[in-house]
Amino acid sequence: MKSQPSEPGPDSVSRDPAAAGAGTEAPPSPLRALAEPVQGRLAVAVALQAVAALAGVVPFIAVSRIAGRLTGGSPAGGDVLWPLVTLACVAGLLALACGTAAGALAHLADNELQLTLRRRLARHIGRLPLGRLTDKGTGEVKQAVQDDVSALHTLFAHTLLDVVAVLTAPLLALAYLFTVDWRLALVSVVPLLLGVFLFSRAMAGAVAQMAEFGAALGRISAAAVEFAAGIAVFKSFGRGRKAHERFVGATEGFADFFSGWVRATLVTSTAAVLVVAPAVVLLLLSVVGAVFVTSGWTTGAELVPFLLLGPAVAAPMGVVGPRIQQIRAGQAAAVRITALLHTPTLTEPATPAVPDGHQVSLRGVSFSYDGHTDVLRDVDLDLAPGTVTALVGPSGSGKSTLASLLPRFHDVSAGKVTLGGVDLRDIPATELYRRVGFVLQDVRLLRASVADNIRLGRPDATDEEVERCARAARIHDRVLDLPDGYATELGTAVTLSGGEAQRLSIARALLADAPVLVLDEATAYADPHSEALIQDALSALAAGRTLLVIAHRLSTIRSADRIVVLEDGRITEQGRHDELLAARGRYATLWEAQRTAQPDRTDGDPGRPPAPTAVARAADDIREGSAR
Known part of the structure; x- marks a missing residue:
């Protein structure tokens, strides 16, 4: 089909391979391209969230220092303790202020992005051939305008800041722990490394499994529609029990597939969650720390920061699954929105003409x-x-x-x-x-x-x-x-x-x-x-x-x-x-x-x-x- 070239505009992109290859840089991903109007504010929100995460670690460091002064055997007067108390309070307030500002700024940027995207989609959909809409139905439009834009809201207003927080805070905590005792610091890294290994094992083949998951759900939907549409015909011919056989078969097939998938990944996925659980990490550091203290390799005061900050080092693995899913959902939504925005529109004449009659x-x-x-x-x-x-x-x-x-x-x-x-x-x-x-x-x-x-x-x-x-x-x-x-x-x-x-x-x-x-x-x-x-x-x-x-x-x-x-x-x-x-x-x-x-x-x-x-x-x- 020879398609007419779309009128150049903000919602159109070049489809000329020569033009695409003329530049030295690859085009931005759909997600980055859609976020471009608000990327400055999102960058500021990310920076504020990073400051909030780092500041949130400082009170724990201050408390560990106070514990060291109190148990170290040296005098711990107000001149020594009050600066640490003040530091903890100021850092906590800074974390609260920066975190609040980051969330507000991200939501404002996301609100403007949603408004911009929905206006672009409305303008573009209004210029699409009517046959394009009647052929595809309204489901695609509804998904892009409502569901996909909402998925971007979750990504930009929530997931982005959560990822920054869970990645930034452990870095500062781990850096401080290495200054206290590099041996115990290495011990605190073990749950993180083990969690990464187990999680990667559990996710092996996930792409193919997710494809089969979607196909199985599709078979259930098709069987359900057939069941609902054909039940009257089946009953009319005395075969009411046959009407639901395909639906039951599809649901049983899905149950078998999903049960097999869960059984294959249950041990590794459960282990991946358990090894990074705060209670497990705290137990590990307590046992190893007790050995170090009783052996004279470290002091009780030096063990305190590991008990306070050690669980935070492995914290990212505890939330990586949901965050990865939200990131993938946002990327998929951006691809669908971009595809709809790039659908060729009806051309508008450069020199409009008025018909003479109705032949x-x-x-x-x-x-x-x-x-x-x-x-x-x-x-x-x-x-x-x-x-x-x-x-x-x-x-x-x-x-x-x-x-x-x-x-x-x-x-x-x-x-x-x-x-x-x-x-x-x-x-x-x-x-x-x-x-x-x-x-x-x-x-x-x-x-x-x-x-x-x-x-x-x-x-x-x-x-x-x-x-x-x-x-x-x-x-x-x-x-x-x-x-x-x-x-x-x-x-x-x-x-x-x-x-x-x-x-x-x-x-x-x-x-x-x-x-x-x-x-x-x-x-x-x-x-x-x-x-x-x-x-x-x-x-x-x-x-x-x-x-x-x-x-x-x-x-x-x-x-x-x-x-x-x-x-x-x-x-x-x-x-x-x-x-x-x-x-x-x-x-x-x-x-x-x-x-x-x-x-x-x-x-x-x-x-x-x-x-x-x-x-x-x-x-x-x-x-x-x-x-x-």
Whole structure:
């Protein structure tokens, strides 16, 4: 697929290999790149946290010195002790002040980073092709905007300072202990080295195990969805006990895998935690220190600092597991956020053009989702103003893809689509969506009032205009039944049925009043009562407009001005209903297959023509308007 170059901006990056290799330095990691706007404040926070950690060790050193003066046999008057007491108090207050300042500064920097990232994401997502969002769904966007940004908060506001603290304090403690007795200092390092060794053994193969862990969870999720979706079918055929077998098998498989993983690492991981536990380190130093004291190799006063500071030397290993997990989670979140920010956006024209009329033309259009396999090939098609054109064909023939090019859900890989003689890529997005509207089967309503949902295309519309369009869309009476009428907020305690939501979206399209309309047959899954109301609403919406219809039931497009048959991404037939039946081609085959499988909804007389559908009535309305 030939993608259009994105407009240069703060959210875009060069994808040119030559440009990437032009510099001598490798590009920064995604994490560093995202943190760049606040890296100065984070550096200051790290420095303050380091000072706080170092200052936090000083009171212990002062206490050990006091203990030495008190037990050393020499006079220990106030002139000797008070300076040490003062030092301990000042250092403690300094640690408290610097730690508080570091936490506040890191949180302020993180708050600004979250705001900046979410604004960048909102701007960038607003410029993405709509097809990119509908294909991937909203899960990716939600994860980036909410979950991943929150993961960065944990990393920058908490984990970063914790890592600085647990690495800095032991260094000062160990340095001081070496000045007291280098032999006992070496003993205090033994638990740390042993913890590192055991932890590395426990983590051996963790990458592969984590991959299998994720795959096992995925199998459980897939089995759960299948279980929930298919249980009714299984029960209908008397196989209720079979419905949950795959789910149970997946959960048992996960339990076996996880139990095996835990058993394989239980001894080493538990040992890694135990050898650096403060109680174990204190016990080791007490026993070895007692031997040293009784042997005359050191004094009791010299043992005191090891009992106070020795456990702090091995402290980092006690928290390394959770911190590593948080760092990895932050790095993964940064990668996902960066990938979304680097997704190519729709190009905005350097010299915007305004269409002259509403003639739609496709010339030599080809399109591919992956850049390799063309879904559409060399499509030529004209949509004359005030006509109804229907797209039909077997599943996977490219109907929805072709229709998605008109509202520019995607850009073509080859050829061009024009509106009023102007390439869609040269029309500003705001101007394009004033002229091209769409009504799809999958209706999206905002968590806002009914009136605001209808006003989406025209925020300045009056209440009278909103009500008029709601009446035309056959949704006015249902709105009045809601607790607060048009002021009722949707998405909370109030929800609409599928047919009601569809009619609300039709009211929205009526208010927007776009002269070109793309219609994915909205009644395909509606019940008969909803279908009748939706067809009435669609008839009001389609009258007088240029209409492109994706037809699933051929009986709904018999009166269309032109029926276009797509097969394997190519137009193989086009004409009116009677002409295509007479040609005895693919359309006639599809028509006969649908008539055999599901007769038109009539009163039971196979010779009687079906009731006029929304498209049929729209075609009649358009022709009558043209005749007048």
